[in-house]
Amino acid sequence: MRLYLIGAGAIAHTHAEAAAKLREPVELRVADPSDAARTAFLAAHPSARAFRTAEEMLASEPAAPGDIAVVATPPAFHSGPARAAARSGRNVLCEKPLAMSVAEAEEMLRVATEHGMLLGSCSTRFRGLPHTEAVKRVLASGALGDVYSLTFVTKWPRSRAGIEYQPASRWFLDSSQSGGGVVMDWGPYDMSTLFDILRPTAVEVTDAWIAQPKTGADPTDIVFDTESHAGATLRFGTADGIVHVAFERASATHGEEFARAELSGTLGSLRWTPFDSQQPVHLRTDRDGEPHEEVVEPPERDDLTIFDRPLLHFVAAVAGEPSLASLGRDAVTEFRCLRAIYEVAATGRPARVEVGG
Ligand SMILES: NC(=O)c1ccc[n+]([C@@H]2O[C@H](COP(=O)([O-])OP(=O)(O)OC[C@H]3O[C@@H](n4cnc5c(N)ncnc54)[C@H](O)[C@@H]3O)[C@@H](O)[C@H]2O)c1
Numbered sequence: 001m002r003l004y005l006i007g008a009g010a011i012a013h014t015h016a017e018a019a020a021k022l023r024e025p026v027e028l029r030v031a032d033p034s035d036a037a038r039t040a041f042l043a044a045h046p047s048a049r050a051f052r053t054a055e056e057m058l059a060s061e062p063a064a065p066g067d068i069a070v071v072a073t074p075p076a077f078h079s080g081p082a083r084a085a086a087r088s089g090r091n092v093l094c095e096k097p098l099a100m101s102v103a104e105a106e107e108m109l110r111v112a113t114e115h116g117m118l119l120g121s122c123s124t125r126f127r128g129l130p131h132t133e134a135v136k137r138v139l140a141s142g143a144l145g146d147v148y149s150l151t152f153v154t155k156w157p158r159s160r161a162g163i164e165y166q167p168a169s170r171w172f173l174d175s176s177q178s179g180g181g182v183v184m185d186w187g188p189y190d191m192s193t194l195f196d197i198l199r200p201t202a203v204e205v206t207d208a209w210i211a212q213p214k215t216g217a218d219p220t221d222i223v224f225d226t227e228s229h230a231g232a233t234l235r236f237g238t239a240d241g242i243v244h245v246a247f248e249r250a251s252a253t254h255g256e257e258f259a260r261a262e263l264s265g266t267l268g269s270l271r272w273t274p275f276d277s278q279q280p281v282h283l284r285t286d287r288d289g290e291p292h293e294e295v296v297e298p299p300e301r302d303d304l305t306i307f308d309r310p311l312l313h314f315v316a317a318v319a320g321e322p323s324l325a326s327l328g329r330d331a332v333t334e335f336r337c338l339r340a341i342y343e344v345a346a347t348g349r350p351a352r353v354e355v356g357g
Contacts, residue, residue: 001022001024001025001026001027001066001067001068001315002026002027002028002029002064002066002067002068003015003016003019003026003027003028003029003068003069003070003311004029004030004031004054004057004058004067004068004069004070004085004090005028005029005030005031005041005069005070005072006031006054006057006069006070006071006072006073006081006085007031007032007037007071007072007073007074007077007095008030008031008032008034008037008038008040008041008050008072009032009037009072009073009169010166010169011072011095011122011307012030012032012041012070012072013041013044013045014305014307014308015070015072015307015310015311016028016030016041016044016045016048017307017308018307018308018309018310018311018312019311021304021308021312022311022312022315027047027049028045028047028048028049029048029049029050029051029057029060030042030045030048030049030050030051030057031050031051031052031053031054031056031057032050032052033052033053038050038052054081054084054085055084058084058085058088058090059088062089063088063089063090066091066318066319067089067090067091068090068091068092068093068311068314068315068318069081069082069085069088069090069091069092069093070092070093070094070095070311071085071092071093071094071095072095073095074169074171074172074177074178075095075097075099075100075177075178075179075184076100076171076176076177076178076179078094078095078097078098078099078100078104078108079099079100079104079105079107079108082094082108082111082112082119083107083108083111083112085117086108086111086112086114086115086117086119087111087115089115089117090117091117091118091119091120091314091318092108092112092117092118092119092120093120093121093122093310093311093314094108094119094120094121094122094331095122096121096122096123096125096184096185096188096189097123097179097180097184097185097187097188097335097338098121098123098188098331098332098334098335099179099335100179101179101339102332102335102336102339105331105332105335105336106332108332109328109329109331109332112328113328118314118317118318118327118328119327119328119331120310120313120314120317120325120326120327120331121188121192121310121326121327121331121334121335122188122310123188123189123191123192123310123326123331123334123335124192124309124310124313124324124325124326125189125192125306125307125309125310126189126192126193126274126275126276126306126309127192127193127196127309127313127324127326128304128309128313128324129276129306130298130299130300130301131272131273131277131278131279131280131281131298132193132196132197133298133299134272134281134296134297134298134299135197135261135263135270135272135281135296136196136197137296137299138270138281138283138296139197139263139270143267143268143283143285144263144264144265144266144267144268144269144270145265145266145267145268146240146241146265146266146267147238147240147241147243147263147264147265148241148242148243148244148264148265148266149243149244149245149246149263149264150194150197150198150236150243150244150245150246150261150262150263150264151245151246151260151261151262152190152193152194152245152246152247152248152261152274153246153247153248153249153258153259153260153261153274154186154190154248154249154250154258154259154274154275155229155248155249155250155253155255155256155257155258155259156250156251156252156253156257157250157252157253157254157255157256157257158215158217158251158252159251159252160172160173160181160182160228160251160252161185161251163217163218163219163252164217165251170219170222172185172226173219173222173223173224173225173226174222174223174224174225174226175223175225175226176223178226180226180227180342181210181212181226181227181228181230181251182226182227182228182229182230182249182250182251183210183227183230183249183338183341183342184226184338185251186249186251187230187249187338187341188334188335188338190247190249190274191334191335191337191338192326192334193274194236194245194247195326195330195333195334196324197263198236198238198243198245199238199239200236200237200238200243200355201237201238201239201354201355201356202236202237202352202353202354202355203234203235203236203237203333203337203340203352203353203355204234204235204237204350204351204352204353205232205233205234205337205340205341205343205344205350205351205352205353206233206234206235206344206350207232207233207344207348207350208230208231208232208233208340208341208342208344208345209230209231209232209345210227210229210230210341210342210345211227211228211229211230212225212226212227212228212229212252213228213229213250213252213253213254215252228250228251228252228253229248229249229250229251229252229253230248230249230250230341230345231246231247231248231249232245232247232341232344232345233245233246233247234247234337259273259274259275259277260273260274261273261274267285267286268283268284268285268286269283269284270282270283270284270296271284276306278301280295280296280298281295281296281298282294282295282296283295283296309324310325313325329356330355333353333354333355333356336353337353340353
């Protein structure tokens with residue numbers, strides 16, 4: 001299999017490491033205009049062939065079935081390279097957030113479909129973790145009864161990409177390059193997890209807000225216009241009814257560090273810690289009129305890291321195997337829900353996203 005990495009920065013290294021864990025041997029190609037990024041990439045992966053531009057790389061040899069291009073550039077440079085890769089006959093796995101706008105995402109899907117290529121999103125980085133699989137299993141068993149609400153909150157006091165995390169990549173802080181702040185950076189994983197658990201048929205964002213808490217570490221010499229704290233209330237329409245979702249995410253907050261997911265139904269509730277917390281899942285039910293709590297045994301943990309997962313899910317999908325990949329219309333729908341959070345925060349009016357349309 002051949003893997004074409006567009007961008008040779010931090011995340012491209014992780015995709016190359018994931019490729020080494022695949023069953024089949026992988027030939028690596030990489031394109032990045034930065035000499036420093038190419039040099040560092042080749043030092044870590046000496047067998048790779050490096051190019052200055054994606055166009056040069058994609059035109060360097062004819063496409064073969066099973067070729068995969070990974071778009072690993074800042075979001076402002078997702079759509080163009082993704083479309084070019086699909087036009088060249090490569091399946092495209094795009095980093096999160098999928099694009100800068102809904103129009104860009106739709107155009108990426110249109111071009112991929114027109115050329116018979118799969119479009120996947122790296123929003124699936126946290127899919128397949130034991131705690132989420134345990135939640136899905138209990139939910140499917142019916143043990144929770146009619147499920148009506150989900151609280152999904154992860155707040156970190158100081159974890160902003162471009163400041164506390166990966167400070168060299170300042171583009172995270174400029175919405176004209178990143179598409180937005182924590183909703184574009186962490187929201188894709190949250191939305192992808194919510195879709196995996198709840199399998200909605202429609203999503204309505206009924207209220208939303210975004211904020212940029214001020215800190216002594218805020219840069220003043222560059223554009224810094226991205227939110228680092230956001231929240232939304234959403235109605236997930238599912239085959240079994242409405243699930244009301246209270247969502248909150250912070251990469252900077254003056255509040256306490258807090259991470260909690262709780263799914264409530266008429267017969268029981270599940271509580272777990274989102275992210276790759278490795279914390280247990282708790283099932284609470286009623287026993288003779290009293291609350292009863294037990295720990296749900298999760299499936300065995302595999303040796304994959306969260307950084308391996310997007311590529312491995314996507315490779316399985318390209319091979320036609322069952323996978324947790326987020327593909328095509330589903331990937332665009334998840335992204336539409338995230339953009340809807342900004343729209344509702346700006347207008348104060350609810351927005352509805354149909355799944356599959
Ligand atoms: N860093 C992380 O931990 C992380 C985690 C998950 C996802 N991501 C996502 O991965 C993407 C890239 O982030 P990163 O952290 O690797 O950024 P980075 O700043 O480390 O690297 C980005 C690289 O892209 C290159 N580039 C820019 N335009 C290009 C183009 N047109 N063609 C080829 N290369 C180009 C830059 O020269 C740079 O080397 C973003 O969408 C980000 O959200 C990053």
